[in-house]
Structures are given as C-alpha cells and as structure tokens.
Amino acid sequence: MRELRFEQVSIRFGSRRRGTVAVDAVDLVVPAGAVVGLVGESGSGKSTLARAAVGLAPLSGGRILLDGRPVRDVSREAGRPPLQMVFQDPYSALDPRMSIGDSIAEAIPRHPAPASAQRRAEAGRLLELVGLPADRAGVRPDELSGGQRQRVALARALAGRPEVIVADEITSALDVSIQGAVLNVVRDLQRQMRLTMLFISHNLAVVRYVSDIVAVMYLGRIVEYGPVADVLGDPQHPYTRELLAAVPRAGVAVPEPPRPVADAAPPDPHQPPAGCRFHPRCPVGPLVLPERDVCRTADPAGAGRRNLAACHFAAPAAVAAVG
Secondary structure, three states: OOOEEEEEEEEEEOOOOOOEEEEEEEEEEEOOOOEEEEEOOOOOOHHHHHHHHOOOOOOOEEEEEEOOEEHHHHHHHHOOOOEEEEOOOOOOOOOOOOOHHHHHHHOOOOOOOOOHHHHHHHHHHHHHHOOOOHHHOOOOHHHOOHHHHHHHHHHHHHHOOOOEEEEEOOOOOOOHHHHHHHHHHHHHHHHHHOOEEEEEEOOHHHHHHHOOEEEEEEOOEEEEEEEHHHHHHOOOOHHHHHHHHOOOOOOOOOOOOOOOOOOOOOOOOOOOOOOOOOOOOOOOOOOOOOOOOHHHHOOOOOOOEHHHOOOOOOOEHHHHHHO
16 A cells, blocks of 8 residues: 655646646645546536556656655556556446457566466456456456446456555446446455555546545646545535535535636646636636635635645635534
8 A cells, every 4th residue: 555646746738838737736645545536517627637646647746655656656666657547438448359358467566477377366366356257367348338347447456466556537428227236346356355445437426435535626626635534524615615516416515616706717737727616617706706806816726725626716724523
C-alpha cells in the first residue's frame, strides 16, 4: 500500500495561444489503502488526470508522487509500473484475439520469470478473485458480457501487482443491472487487499458506495475534498450541492440548491472565467446575489475552509470544528 499524491499538476493540450488547460494546478492525495472517488461532470478533467497518473498524458507542470517519490523513479526501480489502470470501455480494453487467461497472464511481471503453468494458475486465481470461474480462462472476450469483461479487466490490472489502481468510469458503459455487481467486486477487492485506489466517476451515488474520500473536480480544478460523510453529508461548495441534488435517493432528504441561474451553460475551457470558475453558473454567486462580486475577481483557495471547499462563502474549518 502506498500513498499517491498529485502536487500542482497541470496538463495542457494544443498550442500556447489556442490550447486548453485540461488540469490546472491540482493538488490531490490518495492515502495508502484508501479509495478516493473523483467526481465531476464531463470535461472537468477527471480522466485526463487519471491518464497522467499512469503516464498516458504528459504533465505541463507539477509532479505525481508515490510515497514521496516520482512515479517514474519507482517504476524504474521495480521494473514494472506501480500503477495500473482499468478503462471505461470493457469492449476495447481486451485483445479479441487472445483468450482472457492469456490476457491476464501477459500482464504478470516477468521478473522473476514464472513457468507457464504458474502463469496459468495465477490467471485462474485472479479470475476467481473477481468472481469468475477459473475454467473460463480459455474463452475469448466476445464470449463474455460487458460486466464479465470488466471483471477480466480488473483481474488483468491486479496481475501487474500494482501499488495503486486507477479505475476510470468502469461502470458507465454497463447496464444498470450489471453495475452493482461490478461495484461489489471492486469494494470486496479493496477491502480484502487494502488497495490504494483512485476511482473516477460522474455519479455521486457510485462514489458514495465505494469510496472513503471524495474529491470534486470542476473545469480542471479540485473544488472540494474530504471524507465521504463530510462532503456528501454537508457539502460546502455549491457545485457539489448541485451534483448531489441530481442523485435520486428514496426516503433521504437531499440539500436543495438555491434558485439556479437561468440558461447557464458551462464556460469555454479555452477561456475559463476569472475569479471563481463556477461563478457564471453558481446559484448563490454574483448573478443571483450582486453583492458577492468577489467571486468574479478573486480565485478562492480551499485552505482554511471546511472540506477544503474552493468557495469564498464556504464555512471556515474552525467553525466546522466547533460545531
């Protein structure tokens, strides 16, 4: 188990004049043995941050650390990637020409080199670990359902003996009836193996089920971060409150956001607004309450506020501690 840490991570695509900053100076900690759920709407930068963690997106600034050391250095020392990623689409994540047993065995580290029989046995063990019979190792991906393929993708990720798992929207391509089964597998695996995991989703209900900590991302920045019970039980940022209000929960009172800003559309990521990036859509911002003009000009920092909320009008941490 190791801690994964993002320090002032920025990722830019395109030219300096016409490019887009997909991730902007993000600080994020995934504690050892914990699941951090990263949520936000499409285009917020979640998947880009995940791809950067496993080396699939180059950093424009900042660094990504594993127990205080650059991930690249740890990978070079160990001779294998310390992070493994499970992708969103289970239909394209596996080679259709290979049996699922061969796909899993291929990911097993080759140093020290295990015998072929040992690799096959390990592939079978991993299949059983994710809830599939070991005797299914000989089938090809097109003989499996989407949920079964995603289980295989999880087994393949575990075969690499990673220090951290990055799961990127792994249930969004599945039928609702299958999502719960895959989430149960994820939660059981994390509890059995005490995996460190960055779990990415746009669905707060899913994140609530599997995560210990929640980080909320908006337009390339983290706007709220803290334990699940704190962030989802008493959200401090208006964006988090709107996300939470969109999740139907029978018999549970959901904090209703104040009057929304009419016809508000997400801002252009090529030209993010000054001040608080959420202020053009904020139901408690300057378009609704003109006296809150500070939101237009000053960038809110999360330090000193409850849940590290990047909102000028979030409750101070000292007030929360007293309460």
